[in-house]
Amino acid sequence: MKYDVLPLTRLVEQFERLPGIGKKSAQRLAFHVLDMPKEKAQQFANTILEAHEKIKKCAVCQNLTDQEVCQICQDQQRDRSIICVVEDPRDVIAIERTQEYTGLYHVLHGLISPMNGVGPDQLSVRELLERMKDETVGEVIMATNPTVEGEATAMYLARLLKPMNVKVTRLAYGIPVGGNLEYADEVTLYRAIEGRSEI
Amino acid sequence: MKYDVLPLTRLVEQFERLPGIGKKSAQRLAFHVLDMPKEKAQQFANTILEAHEKIKKCAVCQNLTDQEVCQICQDQQRDRSIICVVEDPRDVIAIERTQEYTGLYHVLHGLISPMNGVGPDQLSVRELLERMKDETVGEVIMATNPTVEGEATAMYLARLLKPMNVKVTRLAYGIPVGGNLEYADEVTLYRAIEGRSEI
Numbered sequence: 001m002k003y004d005v006l007p008l009t010r011l012v013e014q015f016e017r018l019p020g021i022g023k024k025s026a027q028r029l030a031f032h033v034l035d036m037p038k039e040k041a042q043q044f045a046n047t048i049l050e051a052h053e054k055i056k057k058c059a060v061c062q063n064l065t066d067q068e069v070c071q072i073c074q075d076q077q078r079d080r081s082i083i084c085v086v087e088d089p090r091d092v093i094a095i096e097r098t099q100e101y102t103g104l105y106h107v108l109h110g111l112i113s114p115m116n117g118v119g120p121d122q123l124s125v126r127e128l129l130e131r132m133k134d135e136t137v138g139e140v141i142m143a144t145n146p147t148v149e150g151e152a153t154a155m156y157l158a159r160l161l162k163p164m165n166v167k168v169t170r171l172a173y174g175i176p177v178g179g180n181l182e183y184a185d186e187v188t189l190y191r192a193i194e195g196r197s198e199i
Numbered sequence: 200m201k202y203d204v205l206p207l208t209r210l211v212e213q214f215e216r217l218p219g220i221g222k223k224s225a226q227r228l229a230f231h232v233l234d235m236p237k238e239k240a241q242q243f244a245n246t247i248l249e250a251h252e253k254i255k256k257c258a259v260c261q262n263l264t265d266q267e268v269c270q271i272c273q274d275q276q277r278d279r280s281i282i283c284v285v286e287d288p289r290d291v292i293a294i295e296r297t298q299e300y301t302g303l304y305h306v307l308h309g310l311i312s313p314m315n316g317v318g319p320d321q322l323s324v325r326e327l328l329e330r331m332k333d334e335t336v337g338e339v340i341m342a343t344n345p346t347v348e349g350e351a352t353a354m355y356l357a358r359l360l361k362p363m364n365v366k367v368t369r370l371a372y373g374i375p376v377g378g379n380l381e382y383a384d385e386v387t388l389y390r391a392i393e394g395r396s397e398i
Contacts, residue, residue, distance in 0.1 A: 005254060007265050050209070052237055064204055070204075071204075093226075
């Protein structure tokens with residue numbers, strides 16, 4: 001006979017559906033949530049609901065925000081002549097961590113991928129082209145991932161943007177800082193040689 | 200300037216508080232929850248609340264259940280003469296997985312640990328002694344973990360139970376199945392020799 005405490009099983013299942021959480025971790029997380037004081041568990045549940053309710057896409061750059069226009073787009077200190085195009089809101093966080101980039105962003109929310117039935121219409125391409133009407137934009141950096149889809153999306157957008165009299169650039173390829181030549185793959189190494197600069 | 204989408208930050212923080220979830224995983228989980236359809240997120244939040252509301256301790260064995268008396272205690276097929284004492288509801292799940300044990304359980308919800316200020320009163324010891332009044336109980340298996348606290352708790356309970364005219368046993372120590380003598384620690388190996396059986 002199989003014994004089943006349904007509410008507990010359901011909680012374990014919910015955690016199991018999260019990415020990177022296996023059966024054992026899901027069980028551990030479920031028990032942890034059960035062990036929480038009631039208010040803490042309520043707070044956890046509310047935070048999930050609140051995030052879903054309040055977070056939406058910025059009307060300008062499509063990054064996630066709880067305002068109409070996100071803080072980055074609102075910030076008058078930032079360089080409004082550069083737009084960095086990324087796949088995902090997480091990429092914005094990664095680039096912001098460098099504390100070096102002061103321009104604006106545009107989040108595509110995906111990459112063109114005919115295999116998965118994702119075309120430009122499913123991404124925020126129209127919104128990007130709309131922003132080009134603002135004459136202050138002088139450069140668009142393609143910061144999509146260096147994968148097949150990332151490259152294809154960058155190429156596609158570059159072709160659309162170039163006639164609009166804007167400089168289109170791509171992130172540099174090369175060996176990662178702290179990396180090891182020995183372990184770099186051929187394509188990366190080739191790109192690193194190709195993109196060499198004078199010292 | 201630091202940009203902050205508060206509902207998102209709060210969600211990441213909630214996940215970060217879970218055991219074994221670091222900063223990166225918490226971010227990934229938060230974004231995953233945000234990407235869920237609204238109903239799925241609602242379901243997730245409700246499952247957390249429901250589990251907290253419905254799950255309580257079984258009136259008999261103190262295991263977690265959504266009923267007054269848990270399914271194992273209710274099951275008349277099980278051997279009511281043996282009670283297996285464990286630290287935690289997870290241990291019940293582990294032992295049930297063997298599909299070999301058919302007796303009942305008693306969940307202590309912790310171990311005696313003077314260092315952490317946990318004495319017998321904080322555990323379900325009183326409830327265990329209460330169950331001894333039932334004359335059908337002939338054996339109590341101490342299945343606490345083989346740690347200092349687990350051993351101490353087992354010894355403490357054994358001393359309480361023995362005068363009650365009940366057989367008290369302890370799980371066998373030894374090398375784990377599939378294990379390797381070479382990597383077994385000395386105490387385990389010594390206990391394995393001590394507990395050897397004829398073949």
